[in-house]
Amino acid sequence: xxxRLFGRPSAPAAQPEDLAPSLEPTRRGLGSRxxxxxxxxxxxxxxxxDLEMALIQADVGAATAVDLIQELRSRxxxxxxxxxxxxxxxxxxxxxxxxxVEGEAGFEGLDPEGGRPFVILMVGVNGSGKTTxxxxxxxxxxxxGLTPYLVPGDTFRAAAIEQLERWxxxxxxxxxxxxxxxxxxxxxxxxxxxxxxxxxxxVFVDSAGRLHTQHNLMAELIKVRGIIARxxxxxxxLTLLVLDAHxxxxxxxxxxxxxxxxxxxxxxLAKLDASAKGGVAFAVTRSxxxxxxxxxxxxxxxxxxxxxAAAYVDGILSGASG
Ligand code: GDP
Numbered sequence: 001x002x003x004r005l006f007g008r009p010s011a012p013a014a015q016p017e018d019l020a021p022s023l024e025p026t027r028r029g030l031g032s033r034x035x036x037x038x039x040x041x042x043x044x045x046x047x048x049x050d051l052e053m054a055l056i057q058a059d060v061g062a063a064t065a066v067d068l069i070q071e072l073r074s075r076x077x078x079x080x081x082x083x084x085x086x087x088x089x090x091x092x093x094x095x096x097x098x099x100x101v102e103g104e105a106g107f108e109g110l111d112p113e114g115g116r117p118f119v120i121l122m123v124g125v126n127g128s129g130k131t132t133x134x135x136x137x138x139x140x141x142x143x144x145g146l147t148p149y150l151v152p153g154d155t156f157r158a159a160a161i162e163q164l165e166r167w168x169x170x171x172x173x174x175x176x177x178x179x180x181x182x183x184x185x186x187x188x189x190x191x192x193x194x195x196x197x198x199x200x201x202x203v204f205v206d207s208a209g210r211l212h213t214q215h216n217l218m219a220e221l222i223k224v225r226g227i228i229a230r231x232x233x234x235x236x237x238l239t240l241l242v243l244d245a246h247x248x249x250x251x252x253x254x255x256x257x258x259x260x261x262x263x264x265x266x267x268x269l270a271k272l273d274a275s276a277k278g279g280v281a282f283a284v285t286r287s288x289x290x291x292x293x294x295x296x297x298x299x300x301x302x303x304x305x306x307x308x309a310a311a312y313v314d315g316i317l318s319g320a321s322g
Contacts, residue, residue, distance in 0.1 A: 018305035019272075022297040023315030026278030030058035031316050034091070038084045047084050048073055051091075058279030059248070064286045068094055092313055098282055099309035101291040105265035109237045110202065112146060117200045119192070119228055119235035123221060123258050124242035125251070126209035129270030129296050131160060133242050134204040135167040136296070136304040141202055142171060149200035151191040152178040153224055154208040164206055171301070174200070184208065184220060185227050192231035205236070218261035225262045240293065242268045243284055245275035252287050259288055270296030273303070278316055 033054040037047060048069050055065035071094045076087055110118040120137070122130045138148035150168050154160035158180035168175035176191035188205060197203055205228065207221055228235050241264045243255055258264060267288065269281055272295045281292060292307040 018297065019295060019311050020315045022273040023278050025276035026058060026316050027318060029276045030054060030279060031318065038087050041084050042082060043084050055279060059277035059283060060279035061283035064282045068098060092317055095313040096309045099285055099312060101285055103291045105238065105291055105293060112201045116232055117197055117203045118237045119203045119205065119232055121205045121207065121225060121228060121236040121239045122242060123207050123239060123262060124209055125254055128209065128242045128244045130209065130242045131163045131206055133268050133270060133296060134206055135171065136301055138173060138204055139171055139301045146201040147199065148202045148204060149174050149196050151176040151188060151203060151205045153184045153188055153206045155180060155182045155184045155187055156208045185223050188224050189227050189231060192228065218257060221261050239264050240266055240268050242270055245269050245272045245280055247280055252283065255288060264290060266291050266293040268294045273297050281312060
């Protein structure tokens, strides 16, 4: 799936080492706790309870932790395991499966020769990392010789427009004009009808993450999405929901509201480097039923890794299984 993520033209596939440094805090917490539990002792009821607790403490979420351990238990029983140290390979498999959501979300439709830009709509609450992720993705494609165009769809915050303009300047990318307080729908309409959009290979549309009420925000997003679809048939080709890796249960409820309002295709888990709770990847995958496509691994423009379930789990478990 990784190679398919960026589709044509080929994007660099994720290297497991991209993820490992960001998972270091999680590995020190969850990974070493699991290593302790999965020591040499016989498997007992306590083993399952301890494993479940360790997962919950790493933000895996109670329901997901129960599911994972149930699955592990039943597989271990089938395999006739008696010692806890026989469990790591099975746990690894169970965790990888939990993260591997089936889906075709990616950049397959990106066709630089096709005459129409590939449009990516970014959604998520303020501060989650949307704008930074747009810059990171745009820089990657720019590095492949493609032309991204940036559209500041969050006109409710002057700072959001300025931030995207600054990224545009730094990267040498065109940014659509937007005035603070302007109707985001008309900004997007004008931007997509512009010559810059026609000449672009990809258009990244930023969106508001907070309005006066949640309902307004969702209504606005639906409207913006509709305008994108009318301007460019088939667009947005990809809608990505950006989540902060610190997202707790409350953040998940907010995230669900986005997935209900607009058809979200995939997730970006930002700020993984700043969190010791890498278990949240399991909680968001399960609760939203969407694949994680990218992981933010720092504030710099190159700090983005394509998500790979096996590399992610290995990054967490390397202390526990090796
Ligand atoms: P937005 O409001 O959703 O557009 O969020 P921003 O892109 O403005 O990001 C909010 C803050 O998080 C900024 O200070 C970013 O530099 C920071 N940030 C974004 N992504 C990452 C990441 O992957 N790691 C770290 N450490 N910080 C990030």
